[in-house]
Amino acid sequence: MTSKxxxxxxxxxxxxxxxxxxxxxxxxxxxxxxxxAEDVAEPVWRRHGxxxxxxxxxxxxxxxxxxxxxxxxxxxxxxxxxxxxxxxFTAVALLSLTLGIGVATSAxxxxxxxxxxxxxxxxxxxxxxxxxxSVSYEGFRRYAAHDDLFAASMAYLAPVAFGVSxxxxxxxxxxxxxxxxxxxxxxxxxxxxxxxxxDDRAAVVLSHRLWKDRLGGDTSVIGKSLRLNxxxxxxxxxxxxxxxxxxxxxxxxxxxxxxxxxxxxxxSSPATSSSAATASRSISSPACxxxxxxxxxxxxxxRSPAGWKKRRTFPTATGPAAASCWPRAASSSPSRRRTSCPxxxxxxxxxx
Amino acid sequence: xxxxxxxxxxxxxxxxxxxxxAGEGQHGYAIMQEVLDRTGGKVRLWPATLYGTLKRxxxxxxxxxxxxxxxxxxxxxxxxxxxPLGRRVLDAESERLEELVRILHAKRSTERRSES
Numbered sequence: 530m531t532s533k534x535x536x537x538x539x540x541x542x543x544x545x546x547x548x549x550x551x552x553x554x555x556x557x558x559x560x561x562x563x564x565x566a567e568d569v570a571e572p573v574w575r576r577h578g579x580x581x582x583x584x585x586x587x588x589x590x591x592x593x594x595x596x597x598x599x600x601x602x603x604x605x606x607x608x609x610x611x612x613x614x615x616x617x618f619t620a621v622a623l624l625s626l627t628l629g630i631g632v633a634t635s636a637x638x639x640x641x642x643x644x645x646x647x648x649x650x651x652x653x654x655x656x657x658x659x660x661x662x663s664v665s666y667e668g669f670r671r672y673a674a675h676d677d678l679f680a681a682s683m684a685y686l687a688p689v690a691f692g693v694s695x696x697x698x699x700x701x702x703x704x705x706x707x708x709x710x711x712x713x714x715x716x717x718x719x720x721x722x723x724x725x726x727x728d729d730r731a732a733v734v735l736s737h738r739l740w741k742d743r744l745g746g747d748t749s750v751i752g753k754s755l756r757l758n759x760x761x762x763x764x765x766x767x768x769x770x771x772x773x774x775x776x777x778x779x780x781x782x783x784x785x786x787x788x789x790x791x792x793x794x795x796x797s798s799p800a801t802s803s804s805a806a807t808a809s810r811s812i813s814s815p816a817c818x819x820x821x822x823x824x825x826x827x828x829x830x831x832r833s834p835a836g837w838k839k840r841r842t843f844p845t846a847t848g849p850a851a852a853s854c855w856p857r858a859a860s861s862s863p864s865r866r867r868t869s870c871p872x873x874x875x876x877x878x879x880x881x
Numbered sequence: 882x883x884x885x886x887x888x889x890x891x892x893x894x895x896x897x898x899x900x901x902x903a904g905e906g907q908h909g910y911a912i913m914q915e916v917l918d919r920t921g922g923k924v925r926l927w928p929a930t931l932y933g934t935l936k937r938x939x940x941x942x943x944x945x946x947x948x949x950x951x952x953x954x955x956x957x958x959x960x961x962x963x964x965p966l967g968r969r970v971l972d973a974e975s976e977r978l979e980e981l982v983r984i985l986h987a988k989r990s991t992e993r994r995s996e997s
Contacts, residue, residue, distance in 0.1 A: 547929075558932040560957055565910050565928040588927035596933060603940070 536570045539582040543570075546589045551600045562589075650772035652716025656680075657775075669708070683707065683714035687776060694756040695744065702739060705774055712768075715775060722751040722766030733762040737770040885966070885973040888941070894934045897924060899943065899963065899971040906947030906962035908954075909935065935961060943967035 543566045547559060566585065573581035612619040648654040664672075664684070673682040685707040693702045705711075712724040712734070721740075725732055733755065735744070744750050754761045891899070901907060901915045913926045926934070938944040944967050947960035963971065 554932075554936065558936060561909055561959060562928045562932045564955075564957060565913070565931070568910055569913070569928065585927060589929040592929040592933050599933075599937070 533571070533574075535579065535582055536574050539574075539586060540567060540570055542586055543589055546586065546593065549593050551596050553600065554596050648715075648775060650717055650769045651775075657715070659775075673710075681710055681714040683711040683775075685711055685775060687774065691757045692759070693739070693743075694759075695750075698743070700743070711775075717769060717772055719766040720769045721748045722764070724766050726765075729763070729765065731760065731762045732765045733757060734766045734768055735764060736768050737772070740767045883941075883966070885969040888943070888970045889973055889977055891970065891974045893924075894926065894930065895938060895943075896971075896974055897926065898931075898934055898938060899967055899974075902944060902961055902963045902967075903971060906949060906960040908958040908960050910958070912961070938967070943970055 544563060547555070547563060547566075550559065566589070570582065570585065573585055577584070612622075648657070651657070660672075666684070669682070669684040672679070685705045687705040688703045689706050691702050691704050693700055707725075709725040709727060709729065712719070717724070719734070720737060722734075724734055735750075740746060740750070748767075750764050751766065753764055755764060756762070888895075897916045897919075898912055900919075901912045907915070909928075909931055913928075913931055916924055916926050935944070939946075939961075942964055944961045945964050947962040950958075950960045
């Protein structure tokens with residue numbers, strides 16, 4: 530045991546460990562502790578060998594958390610003393626904290642309940658999932674093709690402003706442009722008539738409010754035609770009274786009053802074939818993992834009636850919408866979709 | 882102000898350090914050496930343990946930094962001494978230990994009498 534190299538290494542390690550002690554401890558006792566370690570390291574090495582040096586290092590290492598805990602206890606005691614010394618300040622601080630935390634918690638709870646969770650009239654809202662990013666119609670089709678992942682899927686664009694004309698009367702209403710699987714995926718039952726079928730080319734489902742207020746709640750309107758933005762559509766059904774769409778709070782038009790439409794209405798076609806969100810039912814965790822590997826954003830080109838070309842993607846609808854109209858967006862092939870106006874070929878509308 | 886009884890029973894390390902300072906003020910290394918000698922090498926106060934203990938004793942007002950020190954000593958070394966509270970705590974702990982020893986002796990003598 531004549532080599533002093535282990536002693537030098539131990540002291541180097543000791544210094545490194547000592548530098549991890551709390552600042553206050555190092556300021557008061559750091560130098561002394563290092564000096565003492567230098568004094569004892571060699572005698573310990575001569576008498577106890579490696580085990581002695583390990584014991585020296587273990588001592589300094591194990592005391593680090595102890596010193597931090599002691600410092601923390603001291604800080605807590607000091608804070609408690611200070612708070613006790615000024616009860617007025619303590620009361621105001623506690624009250625502010627209580628109110629702040631309470632308000633924030635209750636606001637988030639409400640928001641969570643109303644905006645993120647509550648989807649009235651939907652059969653099993655807990656089983657719905659929404660994609661958080663913009664999704665092109667092509668992207669939606671790729672998701673929808675995975676029927677092993679999703680029990681059902683649908684897409685919609687919201688909010689969309691429509692000019693609704695029926696028996697000579699016109700008004701502006703907010704609605705959604707939806708895929709044919711919209712109502713089936715949400716598990717909603719029609720109040721009157723039916724929802725979309727694969728054979729529908731231009732169909733609209735009315736909201737209960739629009740049906741009641743503007744059409745007098747007359748069931749004979751089922752099967753008749755109305756015009757959406759000038760295009761004839763067949764009224765195929767009426768949605769339940771409390772149904773406000775898949776995102777009733779986020780994309781909400783007031784279902785109780787006709788909207789003055791401060792937002793520009795979309796030019797009819799390009800939007801209709803794009804998908805805003807995909808919802809699904811009865812999916813499992815592995816399915817979610819697999820779904821995350823699918824492309825979520827793939828813009829596609831559309832040509833407007835005026836002939837100009839643009840690329841656009843549409844925002845995801847993750848919340849509720851008090852929709853007026855739900856036109857059905859359908860298209861037969863990607864190539865046709867790129868060159869023609871899906872609005873003209875398809876169309877199921879949900880109108881309120 | 883805490884009473885001496887509040888500290889009892891003392892932790893062994895605390896007792897050894899207070900006992901080492903019962904005479905005159907000492908620095909850390911001297912305390913460690915005295916404990917080592919007194920216990921026949923059985924109790925060694927390693928540096929981190931020793932200075933952790935000194936810090937707790939200072940925080941509890943049982944010891945204080947000593948003003949008096951040898952003139953030729955290393956100026957980096959701090960000397961520690963007992964405070965009046967520390968002295969009372971040491972006395973109280975010593976009495977407690979003496980009482981325990983007395984009880985043990987009493988039991989032993991009873992045992993011996995019953996055997997004879």
